[in-house]
Amino acid sequence: MRIIGYRTLATVQEWGRPVGDANGVFADGVVPVSIVIVETDEGISGVGLGPHVEIERIFAAIEGEDPRAVTTLYDRMLRHTFKAGHAGPVFGTIGALDTALWDIKAQAAGEPLWRLLGGRDRLVPAYASGLDIGLTDDELVAEYEVYASHGLRAAKLKGGLDIERDRHRLGLVRDVLTEAGHGLRPGLMLDVNEAWTRKQAVRHVSELERSLDLIWIEEPVRRWDAEGHATVGRGICASVATGENLTGLEQYRPLIAAGAVDIVQMAAVWGVTHFLRTSALAHAYDLPVSPIGNSPVGLLHAATSVPNHLTSELQDLHPPVGVSIDLHVEDGAFVLGDSPGLGVRVDEDRIRTANRRPQVQTAESPNVRPERAGRRLLAAVDGISARKVPVVPLNSHHEVSPTARR
Numbered sequence: 001m002r003i004i005g006y007r008t009l010a011t012v013q014e015w016g017r018p019v020g021d022a023n024g025v026f027a028d029g030v031v032p033v034s035i036v037i038v039e040t041d042e043g044i045s046g047v048g049l050g051p052h053v054e055i056e057r058i059f060a061a062i063e064g065e066d067p068r069a070v071t072t073l074y075d076r077m078l079r080h081t082f083k084a085g086h087a088g089p090v091f092g093t094i095g096a097l098d099t100a101l102w103d104i105k106a107q108a109a110g111e112p113l114w115r116l117l118g119g120r121d122r123l124v125p126a127y128a129s130g131l132d133i134g135l136t137d138d139e140l141v142a143e144y145e146v147y148a149s150h151g152l153r154a155a156k157l158k159g160g161l162d163i164e165r166d167r168h169r170l171g172l173v174r175d176v177l178t179e180a181g182h183g184l185r186p187g188l189m190l191d192v193n194e195a196w197t198r199k200q201a202v203r204h205v206s207e208l209e210r211s212l213d214l215i216w217i218e219e220p221v222r223r224w225d226a227e228g229h230a231t232v233g234r235g236i237c238a239s240v241a242t243g244e245n246l247t248g249l250e251q252y253r254p255l256i257a258a259g260a261v262d263i264v265q266m267a268a269v270w271g272v273t274h275f276l277r278t279s280a281l282a283h284a285y286d287l288p289v290s291p292i293g294n295s296p297v298g299l300l301h302a303a304t305s306v307p308n309h310l311t312s313e314l315q316d317l318h319p320p321v322g323v324s325i326d327l328h329v330e331d332g333a334f335v336l337g338d339s340p341g342l343g344v345r346v347d348e349d350r351i352r353t354a355n356r357r358p359q360v361q362t363a364e365s366p367n368v369r370p371e372r373a374g375r376r377l378l379a380a381v382d383g384i385s386a387r388k389v390p391v392v393p394l395n396s397h398h399e400v401s402p403t404a405r406r
Contacts, residue, residue, distance in 0.1 A: 018134030046103035050096025091247035095271025107341035119304025127154035148180035151332035160192030162379035191218035202235035214238040229260035268293025322351035
């Protein structure tokens with residue numbers, strides 16, 4: 001079997017509501033999703049959900065090769081990006097191709113990937129994550145009632161702009177999950193997407209912990225700040241989770257060496273091999289791992305085979321437009337199917353017919369870091385106006401007059 005070509009597609013995730021974080025919001029809820037399909041001379045094609053930046057240069061590393069030599073080909077792709085580096089979307093392209101190769105390998109073996117990788121149980125524990133900072137209270141409650149109806153009893157909210165707002169919203173979701181769980185205490189997490197300085201992080205979380213039990217705080221400071229994450233971890237009770245934006249084992253080493261991470265995360269877009277290698281590194285330090293992303297199907301399969309998987313992020317309950325996946329959510333877990341490979345099918349006609357495109361990225365996008373992130377003085381009035389008001393999380397012991405908020 002040989003790799004003979006690839007093609008790329010662009011579709012969207014339609015949330016039907018605003019989605020975003022402390023950095024910004026997609027107001028229309030339409031988020032771009034890139035797809036890479038790798039073709040072989042035996043008619044088996046593999047699917048990877050991820051970008052295709054500089055794909056011609058990276059694909060040259062695997063063209064004509066046997067796709068079943070996945071981990072060796074992964075290293076070849078890394079070597080082909082040696083000079084310029086493999087960070088950011090380039091690493092995502094490697095991850096998309098890597099995931100597609102694992103899909104081919106498992107299809108060729110006639111097994112679902114979770115079985116090929118050595119998984120015993122097709123159930124992957126999940127937590128709810130609604131990218132919900134742009135929702136009203138009523139919308140927030142309604143959204144997490146849907147998650148709760150699928151058995152989810154842990155939730156991660158987006159926040160970081162205002163202590164009282166975060167406390168209120170976390171309390172609303174706690175009540176929803178507690179009722180659904182017949183009094184069982186739910187798990188709560190808060191993700192601030194690198195919005196704070198070290199002092200802001202300790203101050204904000206410590207104040208929340210006066211009345212809430214947080215499992216983890218996610219990306220409290222900049223992704224590369226090992227000393228900062230360690231400082232935050234020492235100053236709060238909650239665990240520190242980070243890693244989704246790290247691209248390569250070398251970027252995890254300083255964090256682990258500094259005792260700066262308690263929950264090691266990997267983004268779905270970085271691929272299966274990256275997840276497996278990072279999981280092994282984390283396991284050597286007795287650290288749990290947790291995949292993140294809206295379509296983490298490759299990592300879900302891989303999660304069944306590692307001993308230190310904790311829980312995986314469940315964002316939208318529906319796949320991207322034109323994509324079907326052989327899995328469902330039940331009793332708070334992803335349930336993987338028996339289709340060979342990843343169980344991902346792409347309807348290219350549906351994607352072309354839908355012809356949905358996200359709006360052009362603006363400064364309000366979650367993908368654009370606010371100019372004053374980490375240098376804000378007052379809490380945002382509406383909880384999401386990160387760019388309109390220079391804000392910093394306020395301690396609940398301080399009151400701010402309407403005049404001061406303007």
